[in-house]
Amino acid sequence: MTMTETTTAETFPRTDIAALARDVVKIYGRGDTAVRALDGATLSIPAGRFTAVMGPSGSGKSTLMHALAGLDTVDGGQVLVGDTDLGRLNERQRTLLRREHVGFVFQSFNLVPTLTAAENIVLPLTLAGRRADQAWIDEIVAMLGLADRLRHRPAELSGGQQQRVAVARALAARPRIIFADEPTGNLDSRSGEAVLGFLRHAAHELGQTIVMVTHDANAAAYADQVAFLADGRVAGELRDPEVADILARMARLGEREK
Amino acid sequence: MIPMWRLIVRNTAARRGRLALTLFAVLMGVTFVTGSLVLTDTSQRLLDAQFRTATAGVDLTVRDAAAFDSAMGVEVERDPLPAEVVDRVRAVPGVAAATPVVRGQGLIAFGGKTIIPSGPSLLLSWEPDPVGAFTLRAGRAPDAEGEVVVDAATARRHGIGLGSEVTVRAERTERLRVVGLAGFGSGDGLPETTVALVSLPAAQRLLALGGDSSEVAVVAADGADVQRLRSAVSAAIGAGYDVSSSRDVAASSAAAAKTQISYLRVMLFALAAAALLVGAFLIANTFSIVVTQRTRELAVLRAAGATGAQVMRSVLGEALLVGLAASAAGAGAGVACAAGLRDLAGLFGMTLPDGGLVVTPRTLVVAFAVGVGVTVLSALGPARRAASVAPVEAMRRSSAEDVSGRARWGRTVAGAVLTALGAAGLSMVLAGPGSVGMLGAAAVCAVVGLALLGPAVTPALTRLLGRPLGVAGVPGRLARESAARAPRRTSATALALAFGLALVSFTTVMGASIRDSTARSYTEVITADYVVESARNEMLGGLPAHAYHHVSELPQVAVASRLRYGHWKDGRSTEALTAVDPVTLPRVTSLHMIEGRLDAIADGGIVLAADVARQRNLKIGDTLAMTFSRTGVQRLPVVGLLRDRDAQALSTSYIIALDTFEKNFREHVDASVFVKVADGVSGADARKAIEGVLTDSPTAQVRDQAAAVAARTGMVDEVIGLVTALLMLTVLIALMGITNTLALSIVERTREIGLLRAVGMTGAQTRWMIRGEAVLVAALAIVTGVGLGVAFAAGTVTALGRTTEATLTLPVGPLLLVVGVAAAAGLLAGLLPARRAARLDVLTAIATS
Numbered sequence A: 001m002t003m004t005e006t007t008t009a010e011t012f013p014r015t016d017i018a019a020l021a022r023d024v025v026k027i028y029g030r031g032d033t034a035v036r037a038l039d040g041a042t043l044s045i046p047a048g049r050f051t052a053v054m055g056p057s058g059s060g061k062s063t064l065m066h067a068l069a070g071l072d073t074v075d076g077g078q079v080l081v082g083d084t085d086l087g088r089l090n091e092r093q094r095t096l097l098r099r100e101h102v103g104f105v106f107q108s109f110n111l112v113p114t115l116t117a118a119e120n121i122v123l124p125l126t127l128a129g130r131r132a133d134q135a136w137i138d139e140i141v142a143m144l145g146l147a148d149r150l151r152h153r154p155a156e157l158s159g160g161q162q163q164r165v166a167v168a169r170a171l172a173a174r175p176r177i178i179f180a181d182e183p184t185g186n187l188d189s190r191s192g193e194a195v196l197g198f199l200r201h202a203a204h205e206l207g208q209t210i211v212m213v214t215h216d217a218n219a220a221a222y223a224d225q226v227a228f229l230a231d232g233r234v235a236g237e238l239r240d241p242e243v244a245d246i247l248a249r250m251a252r253l254g255e256r257e258k
Numbered sequence B: 001m002i003p004m005w006r007l008i009v010r011n012t013a014a015r016r017g018r019l020a021l022t023l024f025a026v027l028m029g030v031t032f033v034t035g036s037l038v039l040t041d042t043s044q045r046l047l048d049a050q051f052r053t054a055t056a057g058v059d060l061t062v063r064d065a066a067a068f069d070s071a072m073g074v075e076v077e078r079d080p081l082p083a084e085v086v087d088r089v090r091a092v093p094g095v096a097a098a099t100p101v102v103r104g105q106g107l108i109a110f111g112g113k114t115i116i117p118s119g120p121s122l123l124l125s126w127e128p129d130p131v132g133a134f135t136l137r138a139g140r141a142p143d144a145e146g147e148v149v150v151d152a153a154t155a156r157r158h159g160i161g162l163g164s165e166v167t168v169r170a171e172r173t174e175r176l177r178v179v180g181l182a183g184f185g186s187g188d189g190l191p192e193t194t195v196a197l198v199s200l201p202a203a204q205r206l207l208a209l210g211g212d213s214s215e216v217a218v219v220a221a222d223g224a225d226v227q228r229l230r231s232a233v234s235a236a237i238g239a240g241y242d243v244s245s246s247r248d249v250a251a252s253s254a255a256a257a258k259t260q261i262s263y264l265r266v267m268l269f270a271l272a273a274a275a276l277l278v279g280a281f282l283i284a285n286t287f288s289i290v291v292t293q294r295t296r297e298l299a300v301l302r303a304a305g306a307t308g309a310q311v312m313r314s315v316l317g318e319a320l321l322v323g324l325a326a327s328a329a330g331a332g333a334g335v336a337c338a339a340g341l342r343d344l345a346g347l348f349g350m351t352l353p354d355g356g357l358v359v360t361p362r363t364l365v366v367a368f369a370v371g372v373g374v375t376v377l378s379a380l381g382p383a384r385r386a387a388s389v390a391p392v393e394a395m396r397r398s399s400a401e402d403v404s405g406r407a408r409w410g411r412t413v414a415g416a417v418l419t420a421l422g423a424a425g426l427s428m429v430l431a432g433p434g435s436v437g438m439l440g441a442a443a444v445c446a447v448v449g450l451a452l453l454g455p456a457v458t459p460a461l462t463r464l465l466g467r468p469l470g471v472a473g474v475p476g477r478l479a480r481e482s483a484a485r486a487p488r489r490t491s492a493t494a495l496a497l498a499f500g501l502a503l504v505s506f507t508t509v510m511g512a513s514i515r516d517s518t519a520r521s522y523t524e525v526i527t528a529d530y531v532v533e534s535a536r537n538e539m540l541g542g543l544p545a546h547a548y549h550h551v552s553e554l555p556q557v558a559v560a561s562r563l564r565y566g567h568w569k570d571g572r573s574t575e576a577l578t579a580v581d582p583v584t585l586p587r588v589t590s591l592h593m594i595e596g597r598l599d600a601i602a603d604g605g606i607v608l609a610a611d612v613a614r615q616r617n618l619k620i621g622d623t624l625a626m627t628f629s630r631t632g633v634q635r636l637p638v639v640g641l642l643r644d645r646d647a648q649a650l651s652t653s654y655i656i657a658l659d660t661f662e663k664n665f666r667e668h669v670d671a672s673v674f675v676k677v678a679d680g681v682s683g684a685d686a687r688k689a690i691e692g693v694l695t696d697s698p699t700a701q702v703r704d705q706a707a708a709v710a711a712r713t714g715m716v717d718e719v720i721g722l723v724t725a726l727l728m729l730t731v732l733i734a735l736m737g738i739t740n741t742l743a744l745s746i747v748e749r750t751r752e753i754g755l756l757r758a759v760g761m762t763g764a765q766t767r768w769m770i771r772g773e774a775v776l777v778a779a780l781a782i783v784t785g786v787g788l789g790v791a792f793a794a795g796t797v798t799a800l801g802r803t804t805e806a807t808l809t810l811p812v813g814p815l816l817l818v819v820g821v822a823a824a825a826g827l828l829a830g831l832l833p834a835r836r837a838a839r840l841d842v843l844t845a846i847a848t849s
Helices: A061-068 A091-101 A117-121 A123-127 A134-144 A159-172 A189-206 A243-257 B002-014 B016-054 B083-091 B152-158 B200-206 B226-237 B246-293 B295-303 B308-347 B361-387 B409-431 B436-465 B467-471 B473-485 B487-525 B545-553 B598-603 B610-616 B644-649 B658-664 B683-693 B705-748 B750-758 B763-801 B812-839 B842-847
Strands: A017-028 A035-046 A050-054 A076-081 A102-105 A177-181 A210-213 A225-230 A233-239 B060-064 B095-101 B103-105 B107-110 B113-115 B121-125 B134-139 B147-151 B165-169 B173-184 B194-198 B215-220 B241-245 B530-534 B557-570 B573-580 B593-596 B606-609 B623-628 B632-642 B654-657 B672-677 B700-704
Touching: A017 A061, A035 A050, A035 A061, A035 A076, A035 A225, A050 A061, A050 A189, A061 A076, A061 A177, A061 A210, A091 A102, A091 B763, A102 A159, A117 A123, A117 A159, A123 A159, A123 B473, A134 A159, A134 A189, A159 A177, A159 A189, A177 A189, A189 A210, A225 A243, A233 A243, B002 B308, B016 B173, B016 B246, B016 B308, B016 B361, B016 B705, B060 B226, B060 B246, B083 B095, B083 B215, B083 B226, B095 B121, B107 B194, B121 B200, B134 B147, B147 B152, B147 B165, B152 B173, B165 B194, B173 B194, B173 B200, B194 B200, B215 B226, B226 B241, B241 B246, B246 B295, B246 B308, B246 B361, B246 B487, B246 B705, B295 B308, B308 B361, B308 B705, B409 B436, B409 B763, B436 B467, B436 B473, B436 B487, B436 B763, B467 B473, B473 B487, B473 B763, B487 B644, B487 B705, B487 B763, B487 B812, B530 B545, B530 B683, B530 B705, B545 B557, B545 B672, B545 B683, B557 B658, B557 B683, B573 B658, B593 B598, B598 B606, B598 B632, B598 B654, B606 B610, B606 B623, B606 B644, B610 B632, B610 B644, B632 B644, B654 B658, B672 B683, B683 B700, B700 B705, B705 B750, B705 B763, B705 B812, B750 B763, B750 B842, B763 B812
Parallel strands: A035 A233, A050 A210, A050 A225, A102 A177, A177 A210, B121 B194, B147 B173, B573 B654, B606 B632
Antiparallel strands: A017 A035, A017 A076, A225 A233, B060 B215, B060 B241, B095 B215, B103 B121, B107 B113, B107 B165, B134 B173, B147 B194, B165 B173, B530 B672, B530 B700, B557 B573, B557 B623, B557 B672, B593 B632, B606 B654, B623 B632
């Protein structure tokens, strides 16, 4: 079942785990048409690190991310964010958990079009009725080079700028964990590299835990480690990955499917 | 074309959820139109049938001659015919039978209680078929003295049976034994009417006619030519009498009764038009949103080779389908609602006959023409926009995010100009010189102008009005922004509601102003302590003449003065006049003559309201030609001019003496008897004494000034109440517009809502965001609509105030109620979309491309 790989989840000390999926099962549909999107997936997300999740289409990587982020419920196994067992939370509590402890960067449509960049950045805080830590906001705005764009609306920003605003918003609430779903999927390579650089910087310099789902090996290479998914299970991990290693592993997963 | 049609049908079916409310809006408009047509057709046919039945067996009717048959829906009273006329008619060759007939008013009392129907209380002489239209259902004809036959419907309703003793009250009062029950045609009686049938001598005695009769029913001999017989009879009795074919008499009576129904029809049509106009806004908006959301799909169609015209036809085809479905459903619902409308009209004091519903092909044609026409015309704009979608749009990203309709330059300028014209017209009317006609033009300009200007001013106005929402945090601000960013949509939705609210507040303000002005002029002019009036609000008053005599003889009464109303014709138009006693009237009123003297009318002259004299260019010494039904054209010298307000308190602008009235009118019912209590008598004592002598006039009511005012304003309230109730339909349609627009815009904003939910917006916050938007749109409509309604009511009152006594009254309470109801309804309109938004599955929402 588990392939022998260079590293496994168990190598990280327990205290440093920001989120954990254990034997997670997620089934879509019923009876004959039932699909096991996750079939006993186990993955721990180390705190303060940049983790990439890869896998072929249909491997369950998005489902796993949704489960870890509290966007979706699971049919079996356990999902922890920090010490919180998401299985024990109702819809409203999961919403509040997302607001307090989880940040998101989506592939597109990250920003509310009627709010300015600055308002979008503090959106989760204002929704929670919390006061923003202005020094912290200033710091991330400066880091992302958005200082002169704060008063603009999303429609007035380039794609790369929009994604940087999304990163800033994810960082603003100092969440326990940030999930990025194909954050560079709609960007040209230069803008994409910049955003990936910021994500890595946030993990290394600010200690922010980041999980990124991607199918782009170049993007995954920015991460500290890559977890591979196949058929709803974690099929191995790579530490400090190189593009070539990732491509080789993906190729093997692809063959395995046949 | 067949595949194209299939596509249209599928598209419409696939979008049925989005189109459902549109369909409903059209449906309600069509229901209204159909219901009105069915109701009025039915009433008219029933009236026709009723009057035809009444004269079915008679060929000719001989009556006293009259210059006109009816005025304002009331048939004129004619002088009775002496017995010798009957003999002369009988002697004409070709007359098989000439039967004197008596008809009059007679109240039936049973078990100590007088039966007062909302319609007439008929007292008729009994004649067997073919002259009489009533047929026995039980018992026998009233042959002897002291016997009466009552209509079966009244008998059933009040528990009167064969052998019961009833009291019939006409000019004289008699106790009679019920010997039979009669039906009319296929029915058990006449709608809202009591009928007492007695023998001819008894009828003549009860109505104090001596040997006279009301009319003579002539049956022609077999084979006689009715037209020739008519000439022969006419020649035999002279020009003082009118000989008509019974069919013409029936038609003329039916026409008089139908006048009132035609007023109702005009009112219902006006309201249907308002409802359809609001519906049109909603349809245009819905199709516009749907087309925007389908831009991609339409572009794919274009790319696949569909021409612009084909795309346009496909959108119009959808509109056609919606229109057809709505018309069919609306026509059905309208037929079902017709009876309900009749009940509603009855609730507000309008009596319409009851019977089988008449659905003519014309009704169905109108229903479909209106339903389909309004839908297709409203969809024309969106369809043209759909046709202009370029094939390359298929390759672009979803455009729904920012293409929500921006204001266009030309449109905005035209809107601004029209709005300015409307405002200018209104201010001119308010400042002085403008007329009611100008006000109408200004209203049209303002409404069209605002519709064009809407998209340009909506963002600023929305943000201004939405300021309080900002306090409610991010959901509030997002609500405000999403209303502001789709200006065309928001303004169309708000305007539809604004239009409905404008009509409601216009009606409210007008009603209050008319009511207050009426009350004020009445209380200022009429100084009597008590007023005796009929409780039934008959058009001419309906108080029996003896009531006045009884009251004036009381020692507790210092002076009693009576008022009568009559109709006269001025060319083709019908006018009303008031007859007064010039000696006693000044003691119970405080009248201000502008010129001349009131007592001068005693010599047969007339006093005019000052404004009428001005309009007719008449001054003292001139004569006014008036056509009376009984005496034809009479020239009355103008002897005085009365202040307008005082004439209004006396109900008409033409004041003559009671003596002049008696010469020219057969009618002898009083409208009001004004009473001044004698010195040293307490009001309560006087009232008790007056009520004591009125026991034989069961419809008479003693009213103090407050009650008399209330009786007058009560009628205004009834009409305003009916109109407002029906206008609420327009508001309801407009509110559905809010629901519909919001529901559609949520479909468009799925991604955005998904994102907000993902980053931590709770379900409750989401719901408040959508509800906030709904309330904001309602607020926009309230400000515009109530503003427009009040402004134009002010203009109308000012314009009217120049010719009659009218001052503006702002009914703060009712207007606040309108505002409150509209705001609450806005919140309600947002409930469903809000729930839907909060229930959006976050994952599906963020996955939607």
